[in-house]
Amino acid sequence: MTGSSKQEPRIFSGRCHIIGVLDNGMQGLAAAELQLVRQAELVIAGRRTMQLFNNDFRADAERMDLTGQLTRLPETIKTALKQNRRVIVLATGDPLCHGIGAFLSKKIPHDLLQIHPNLSMVQVAFSRLGKAWQTARICSVHTADAGEWTIDSGMEHGLYGLLTDIVQHDLLAVYTSPDNSPERIANMMQLENLAEQFELSVFECLLQSGERINTGLSVKEVAEGHYKQPNLLVIERIKPPIVQPLFGYEDHFYEQRKPDKGLITRRDIRAVVLAKMQLNKKSIVWDIGAGSGSVGLEAASLCEQGYVFAIEKNCNDLALIHNNRKKMQLHNYSIECAKAPEKMAHWPEPDAVFIGGSAGQLEAVIELVCDKIKTNGVLVMNFITLENLHEALDIMKKYGFSWQLTQIQAAHSQPILNMNRLQADNPVWIVSATIGENKQ
Numbered sequence: 540m541t542g543s544s545k546q547e548p549r550i551f552s553g554r555c556h557i558i559g560v561l562d563n564g565m566q567g568l569a570a571a572e573l574q575l576v577r578q579a580e581l582v583i584a585g586r587r588t589m590q591l592f593n594n595d596f597r598a599d600a601e602r603m604d605l606t607g608q609l610t611r612l613p614e615t616i617k618t619a620l621k622q623n624r625r626v627i628v629l630a631t632g633d634p635l636c637h638g639i640g641a642f643l644s645k646k647i648p649h650d651l652l653q654i655h656p657n658l659s660m661v662q663v664a665f666s667r668l669g670k671a672w673q674t675a676r677i678c679s680v681h682t683a684d685a686g687e688w689t690i691d692s693g694m695e696h697g698l699y700g701l702l703t704d705i706v707q708h709d710l711l712a713v714y715t716s717p718d719n720s721p722e723r724i725a726n727m728m729q730l731e732n733l734a735e736q737f738e739l740s741v742f743e744c745l746l747q748s749g750e751r752i753n754t755g756l757s758v759k760e761v762a763e764g765h766y767k768q769p770n771l772l773v774i775e776r777i778k779p780p781i782v783q784p785l786f787g788y789e790d791h792f793y794e795q796r797k798p799d800k801g802l803i804t805r806r807d808i809r810a811v812v813l814a815k816m817q818l819n820k821k822s823i824v825w826d827i828g829a830g831s832g833s834v835g836l837e838a839a840s841l842c843e844q845g846y847v848f849a850i851e852k853n854c855n856d857l858a859l860i861h862n863n864r865k866k867m868q869l870h871n872y873s874i875e876c877a878k879a880p881e882k883m884a885h886w887p888e889p890d891a892v893f894i895g896g897s898a899g900q901l902e903a904v905i906e907l908v909c910d911k912i913k914t915n916g917v918l919v920m921n922f923i924t925l926e927n928l929h930e931a932l933d934i935m936k937k938y939g940f941s942w943q944l945t946q947i948q949a950a951h952s953q954p955i956l957n958m959n960r961l962q963a964d965n966p967v968w969i970v971s972a973t974i975g976e977n978k979q
Contacts, residue, residue: 550571550574550575550578551575551578551625551626552653553620553623553651554620554650554651554652554653555616555619555620555626555627555628555643555647555651555652555653556575556579556626556627556628556652556653556654556655557627557628557630557634557639557640557643557652557653557654557655558572558575558576558627558628558629558630558634558655558657559630559631559632559633559634559638559654559655559656559657559658559659560588560591560592560629560630560631560632560657561631561632561657561658561663561746562591562631562744562745562746562747562769563746563747564591564592564595565592565595567657567658567746568657571655572655575625575627575655576592576595576596576627576629577595577596577597578597578625579596579597579600579625579626579627580597580599580600580601580619580624580625580626581600581601581603581619581624581625581626581627582596582600582601582602582603582627582629583603583605583612583615583616583626583627583628583629584602584603584604584605584628584629584630585604585605585606585629585631586604586606588629588630588631589602589604589629592629603615605628605639609639609642612643612646613643613646613647616628616643616647616651617647617651620651628643631660632657632658632659632660632661632662632663633656633657633658633659634654634655634656635654635656636659636661636677637677637678637679637681637714640654660714660742660745660769660771661675661677661712661771663742663745663746664712664740664742664745664771664773665712665773667742667745667752668740668754668773672710672712674709674710675708675710675711675712675773676704676707676708676710676711676712677711677712677714678700678701678704678711678712678713678714679713679714680697680698680701680713680714680715680716680719680724681714681715681716681719682697682716682719683697683718684697684718684719685697685698685718685719685723687723687726688702688723688726688727688730688731689730690730691873692727693846693873694846694871694873697719698719698723698724698727701713701724701727702727702731702870703844703870703871705728705733705737705774706733706780706868706870707843708776709775709776710773710774710775710776711773711774711775712771712772712773712774713771713772713773713774714771715768715769715770715771715772716768717768720766720768720770721739721741721761721764721766721770721772722761722762722763722764722765722766724761724772724774725739725758725759725761725762726762728758728762729758729759729762731870732865732868733758734757734758734759735778736776736777736778736780737758737774737775737776737777738755738756738757738774738775738777739756739757739758739760739761739772739773739774739775740752740753740754740755740756740772740773740775741753741756741761741764741766741770741771741772741773742770742771742772742773743766743767743768743769743770744767744768744769744770745769745771749767751767753766780868781868783840783867783868784840785837785840785841786809786810786813786837786840786841787806787809787810787837788806788833788837788867789806790803790805790806790833792863792866793831793832793833793859793863794831794859794862794863795831795859796830796831796853796855796856796859802830802831802856803830803831803833804830804833804834804895804921805949805964807947807949807964808921808947808949808967808969809833809834809837811945811947811969812834812893812919812921812969813834813837813838813841815917815919815945815969815971816838816891816893816917816919817891817917818838818841818842818845818890818891819842819845819890820841820842820843820844820845821842821844821845822838822841822842822845822889822890822891823842823845823846823847823848823887823888823889823890823891823913824838824839824842824845824846824847824848824889824890824891824892824893825847825848825849825850825883825886825889825891825892825893825908826838826847826848826849826850826893826895827849827850827879827883827892827893827894827895827896827897827904828850828851828852828879828894828895828896828897828898829849829850829851829856829860829874829895830851830856830895830896831856831859831860831863832849832851832856832859832860832863832864832872832874833863834893834895835847835849835872835874835893836860836863836864836867836869836872838891838893839867839869839871839872840867840869842871843871844871845871845890846871846872846873846887847871847872847873848873848875848883848886848887848889849872849873849874849875850874850875850876850877850879850882850883851874851875851876852876852877852878852879852896852898853876854876857874857876860874861874878898878900879897879898879900879903879904880900880903880904880906880907883907884907886911888911888912888913888916889908889911889912889913889916890912890913890916890917891916891917891918891919892908892912892916892917892918892919893919893920893921894918894919894920894921895920895921901927901930901931901934902930902934905918905934905938908974909938909974912974915973916973916974917971917972917973917974918971918972918973918974919969919970919971920969920970920971921967921968921969922967922968922969922970923965923966923967923968928968928970931970932944932970935970935972938974940972940974941972941973942970942971942972943970943971943972944968944969944970945968945969945971946966946967946968946969947966947967947969948963948964948965948966948967949963949964950962950963950964951964
């Protein structure tokens with residue numbers, strides 16, 4: 540014991556060692572990491588990982604199950620290091636790849652940590668496939684139970700981030716959990732009309748005696764299957780997405796209400812409205828009085844990492860809007876049936892708001908927008924009657940906002956005999972204001 544005690548301080552160097560381990564236990568560790576495991580005085584690990592090494596720790600080593608203890612873990616480690624105790628944390632695979640290493644490195648000074656990476660489960664899975672993985676998007680839903688995805692689920696759902704990644708990437712590796720399982724993910728993909736575009740592989744119990752590799756599965760097969768934990772899901776695109784315009788769709792592209800067809804912001808006006816909204820790819824947008832959904836849907840297309848919340852009082856229009864959303868292959872858009880400002884109080888703070896109709900509640904809607912909009916947020920409103928325009932300008936003056944008024948009257952060519960003439964549309968007034976600039 541005397542000989543080993545001289546080496547121990549040099550090995551631990553007063554630091555906590557975060558060691559990546561695999562499900563083959565001690566076989567997956569190099570000599571230096573083996574020595575750290577055998578000499579540690581405080582061992583911190585999840586229950587399953589702890590059991591893999593149960594017979595390899597010192598007899599007097601304190602063992603701490605980190606399940607449910609994450610928030611107090613940094614202080615526990617710092618205290619133990621001050622007491623000159625030899626501390627290790629066992630993490631699965633590479634501790635910095637969706638592992639505990641990233642969390643602890645933010646909470647504990649760098650000179651008090653040493654991280655020992657191992658193979659990640661992503662590397663092991665792709666080695667089983669014989670496929671390069673450097674382009675893969677690595678995701679994790681190894682979190683709290685997100686609940687089942689439904690057709691009405693939106694950005695508040697725990698799987699929404701994964702859905703966004705699936706839409707935007709061709710190859711993904713997903714760390715799952717018992718609740719957020721491959722079956723649940725596949726069900727979400729079916730509901731979001733992604734089933735035909737992707738092929739799935741599920742890797743069960745990698746490096747364990749019960750290892751099972753399931754490759755070349757359809758989304759439907761996985762949704763109906765059952766897979767042992769732990770597992771990793773690989774999602775690969777097999778059909779390229781249909782390339783669509785970002786904005787500027789022809790008016791006839793959109794399904795519109797019948798018999799009074801034409802409840803739509805026309806393309807020329809739509810382009811100006813979207814420009815005035817000053818959108819970026821992460822913008823949160825409100826679309827009030829959605830009609831056929833054209834403005835909000837094109838905003839969602841432009842804001843691929845953002846989200847659009849829309850509301851329309853005519854419930855019959857919602858089916859049309861859903862059909863338009865599906866045609867545009869958008870997933871960052873939701874619509875509610877209500878008379879604004881009902882059902883809007885829970886919406887997240889917007890970067891931009893478009894009001895295409897307010898059903899006589901314009902001031903109440905603007906009050907809510909003023910309360911919720913982010914600093915330097917933009918409000919854009921369309922009007923086709925002088926009365927509604929004057930009401931809007933009076934409200935702008937009442938709240939002391941600087942505003943800009945633009946009138947647009949587009950005209951389009953129409954054939955007449957063997958010639959062409961111009962047919963004018965009705966004029967539209969566009970009021971725009973940066974109303975969030977007055978917020979403190």
